[in-house]
Amino acid sequence: MDSILRVEDLHISFRARGGEVQAVRGVDFEVRKGEAIAIVGESGSGKSVTAQSIMRLLPSPPSFVKQGSITFMGRNLLELSEREMESVRGKEIGMIFQDPMTSLNPTLTIGHQITEGLIKHQGASRQAARARALELLKLVGIPNPEDRFSQYPHSFSGGMRQRAMIAIALSCNPALLIADEPTTALDVTIQAQIMRLMKDLQERFGTSIILITHDLGVVADFCDRVIVMYGGQVVETGTKWDIFRSPQHPYTRGLLRSMPRLDQPKGEPLVPIVGTPPDLLVPPQGCAFCARCDEAMGVCVDHDPELLPVGQSGQTAKCWLHHPLAKEVRHETAKR
Ligand code: SF4
Numbered sequence: 008m009d010s011i012l013r014v015e016d017l018h019i020s021f022r023a024r025g026g027e028v029q030a031v032r033g034v035d036f037e038v039r040k041g042e043a044i045a046i047v048g049e050s051g052s053g054k055s056v057t058a059q060s061i062m063r064l065l066p067s068p069p070s071f072v073k074q075g076s077i078t079f080m081g082r083n084l085l086e087l088s089e090r091e092m093e094s095v096r097g098k099e100i101g102m103i104f105q106d107p108m109t110s111l112n113p114t115l116t117i118g119h120q121i122t123e124g125l126i127k128h129q130g131a132s133r134q135a136a137r138a139r140a141l142e143l144l145k146l147v148g149i150p151n152p153e154d155r156f157s158q159y160p161h162s163f164s165g166g167m168r169q170r171a172m173i174a175i176a177l178s179c180n181p182a183l184l185i186a187d188e189p190t191t192a193l194d195v196t197i198q199a200q201i202m203r204l205m206k207d208l209q210e211r212f213g214t215s216i217i218l219i220t221h222d223l224g225v226v227a228d229f230c231d232r233v234i235v236m237y238g239g240q241v242v243e244t245g246t247k248w249d250i251f252r253s254p255q256h257p258y259t260r261g262l263l264r265s266m267p268r269l270d271q272p273k274g275e276p277l278v279p280i281v282g283t284p285p286d287l288l289v290p291p292q293g294c295a296f297c298a299r300c301d302e303a304m305g306v307c308v309d310h311d312p313e314l315l316p317v318g319q320s321g322q323t324a325k326c327w328l329h330h331p332l333a334k335e336v337r338h339e340t341a342k343r
């Protein structure tokens with residue numbers, strides 16, 4: 008499969024009182040054509056910041072990309088002018104946020120907001136754009152599209168706004184859709200409907216999707232591959248089967264134990280991960296998970312591990328336990 012997005016050695020910081028918060032610290036990943044990947048992790052792990060940097064929507068200042076590249080269909084997005092970037096946004100990459108009210112314009116009708124991009128980016132006539140907008144409203148499951156077309160966001164329910172935002176994000180047939188906690192604010196039934204809708208669109212149009220979430224249940228249904236982030240770094244990657252059936256990083260294992268599963272055996276308690284994420288104002292020198300890891304060894308304190316390959320399927324884990332010499336190191340540590 009061809010890669011459509013490649014993020015390499017991305018570092019993003021925020022200027023804060025007291026110094027520089029290193030929110031993203033050397034992130035690498037790629038998204039292939041037509042695949043759905045999930046980026047999971049606790050809040051503060053750097054997921055949203057990474058997504059916003061792809062869209063170049065980070066508030067700057069106080070945030071800035073220190074290093075790295077984001078190559079989308081052959082171009083480094085970090086090097087485009089704001090004008091070039093405007094045409095990438097909406098036309099080639101669509102974004103769906105957690106709260107539709109932050110991205111819908113309350114003073115414009117839904118119809119206007121869907122047709123705007125079609126007219127501006129695709130040179131559609133007003134009439135053609137309207138026809139396409141009605142089609143999109145129907146596609147995302149909004150009843151009575153003719154009436155809804157001329158209404159304002161405030162007369163839509165939360166679930167309907169989310170659907171309208173998906174319609175806008177899809178209006179120009181983007182090659183990549185980034186959805187940041189798209190259903191968190193919605194009730195469970197509507198969540199499921201929205202996710203099914205996105206899955207359906209992915210299959211139908213071959214859109215690549217990056218889903219950012221802390222809900223592993225959604226990931227299991229929806230995604231092909233999973234990227235686990237912790238403390239501003241990628242700590243594990245794999246297919247969803249790898250991640251669910253054989254997680255290799257202690258943090259991923261903790262995350263899975265702390266979340267309810269559909270097949271949760273009755274009476275089996277959820278186990279929260281003890282402790283708090285690292286302070287990224289002064290990032291740890293060694294493994295970022297060290298202070299919370301019950302498998303930590305001496306080497307973990309001072310030395311940051313690389314993402315190491317695990318098994319044959321391309322799974323990787325950023326953990327010394329997977330270093331070829333780990334057994335000896337553990338033995339040494341135990342002897343001490
Ligand atoms: Fe735990 Fe060490 Fe692996 Fe970090 S590198 S997750 S501290 S075992």
Ligand code: MG
Nearest residue numbers: 050054055188
């Ligand atoms: Mg977030």
